Amino acid sequence: MSATLEPDGTHAGVPAYHFDNRLGGPVLSHQHRWDEMARTHSGFRSTIARGYWVVTEGEAVQKALQDWRTFSNTSVTALEPNPRFLWIPEMLDPPLHTTWRRLLGSAFSPKTVAAREPEIRQVASALIDELKDSGGTDVLDAFARRFPTLIFMRLMGLPEEDLPRFLDWVHDLLHLSYGEDPDGNRQMSAMNAVSDYFEEQIALRRESPRDDLLSRAMTWTIDGEPIGDRDMHAFCILLFQAGFDTVPISIGWALYHFAAHPDQRKAIVANPSLVATAVEEILRVYSFVVPARKAMRDVEIGGCPVTAGEMVMLPLAVTNRDPGRFDDALEVDLHRKATNHIAFGSGPHRCLGSHLARLELNVAVEEWHRRVPDYRITPGQDLEQHGNMYGIKQLRLEWGQTP
Numbered sequence: 001m002s003a004t005l006e007p008d009g010t011h012a013g014v015p016a017y018h019f020d021n022r023l024g025g026p027v028l029s030h031q032h033r034w035d036e037m038a039r040t041h042s043g044f045r046s047t048i049a050r051g052y053w054v055v056t057e058g059e060a061v062q063k064a065l066q067d068w069r070t071f072s073n074t075s076v077t078a079l080e081p082n083p084r085f086l087w088i089p090e091m092l093d094p095p096l097h098t099t100w101r102r103l104l105g106s107a108f109s110p111k112t113v114a115a116r117e118p119e120i121r122q123v124a125s126a127l128i129d130e131l132k133d134s135g136g137t138d139v140l141d142a143f144a145r146r147f148p149t150l151i152f153m154r155l156m157g158l159p160e161e162d163l164p165r166f167l168d169w170v171h172d173l174l175h176l177s178y179g180e181d182p183d184g185n186r187q188m189s190a191m192n193a194v195s196d197y198f199e200e201q202i203a204l205r206r207e208s209p210r211d212d213l214l215s216r217a218m219t220w221t222i223d224g225e226p227i228g229d230r231d232m233h234a235f236c237i238l239l240f241q242a243g244f245d246t247v248p249i250s251i252g253w254a255l256y257h258f259a260a261h262p263d264q265r266k267a268i269v270a271n272p273s274l275v276a277t278a279v280e281e282i283l284r285v286y287s288f289v290v291p292a293r294k295a296m297r298d299v300e301i302g303g304c305p306v307t308a309g310e311m312v313m314l315p316l317a318v319t320n321r322d323p324g325r326f327d328d329a330l331e332v333d334l335h336r337k338a339t340n341h342i343a344f345g346s347g348p349h350r351c352l353g354s355h356l357a358r359l360e361l362n363v364a365v366e367e368w369h370r371r372v373p374d375y376r377i378t379p380g381q382d383l384e385q386h387g388n389m390y391g392i393k394q395l396r397l398e399w400g401q402t403p
């Protein structure tokens with residue numbers, strides 16, 4: 001994939017391109033392409049399938065995410081304005097969305113999350129201890145994917161021996177290229193397996209509740225009614241999608257970045273108090289979430305004449321890498337003071353798991369560098385990233401024996 005898109009005429013007077021966010025490409029290619037499009041356009045039309053609008057003006061992206069009356073979450077999939085599935089709370093609009101967020105708030109609050117820090121640190125440390133004397137490995141498989149997945153399973157009260165199944169499902173659901181799964185069968189069967197798995201877990205807890213998030217959620221009521229199995233299921237599926245890939249992707253980018261920038265790596269090893277800003281900068285510069293919304297009325301945004309019912313894609317990278325918003329916007333600056341990135345989104349759907357994600361990322365970067373302070377990218381790899389969310393596919397690092 002090149003940084004330049006293939007033009008496909010115009011649509012309602014706006015430049016149109018054959019733009020497909022599902023395609024993977026060389027490492028950083030998506031971020032560079034967003035830079036290029038943001039430099040030259042405030043918005044454009046994608047001609048993939050029935051087509052959708054893409055906003056590339058940083059401020060406009062954030063405003064749209066906050067304007068839920070105009071830009072609804074009833075669909076969040078650019079290619080599918082009328083989905084037949086529901087993810088809770090992501091695909092709800094206020095006021096029902098607000099009710100769910102209130103119920104979920106305490107489970108993901110800064111205080112609840114901070115109480116889990118010792119356990120989170122212990123899980124990260126144990127995983128890194130296992131691999132630190134190996135001299136090198138694919139750090140995504142050996143660490144970045146296992147660590148947050150284990151934490152998430154504990155939070156939900158799911159048995160840890162199911163970890164390998166979860167990692168396989170995440171892979172088949174989110175990481176397969178067109179060539180690996182041309183008819184989408186593997187993806188569909190992973191989706192069915194995840195769906196059956198959560199159905200079973202919900203039924204188990206209806207029978208005998210436990211001390212976990214799923215059991216607690218079953219005691220909640222909305223407008224006086226208990227939450228039914230269908231909504232519990234929609235909630236589990238969303239948490240699975242939101243919570244499983246995002247932290248691994250970010251850890252991957254952090255290790256990639258510090259392998260490629262030895263001076264910054266040495267700085268955080270010498271001064272771990274820089275890690276908090278480093279994590280925010282990695283989230284900002286390597287931004288990978290690309291939300292979409294459904295327009296509820298005719299509206300113009302980023303120069304695009306959007307008609308009610310059409311889909312609008314709102315890439316966070318264009319806001320987070322906007323030179324009008326950040327000095328040296330494309331650089332990770334370990335001393336940056338500005339904190340107004342939107343890697344966790346903006347508006348009512350801002351990431352519910354952001355405190356947990358931040359803690360996991362801080363712990364991962366701190367504990368990794370405590371144990372493996374000096375490492376580099378193993379030569380001879382063609383580093384590639386997935387489409388949709390831009391996680392690195394494989395990242396082999398190598399290091400000397402640690403003391």
Ligand code: HEM
Pocket residue numbers: 065076089090091101152238239242243244246247250283289291292342343344345346348349350351352353354356357
């Ligand atoms: C670095 C890691 C993460 C990033 C960058 C991230 C980013 C985001 C973004 C951008 C959104 C908003 C999507 C939209 O506007 O359509 C979101 C929503 C959400 N995230 Fe995260 N996320 C991360 C980790 C997590 C984790 C660990 C969890 C839970 C365990 C989680 C749970 C959620 C949920 C439930 C929502 C939906 C919120 C709602 O609809 O009100 N996220 N996340």
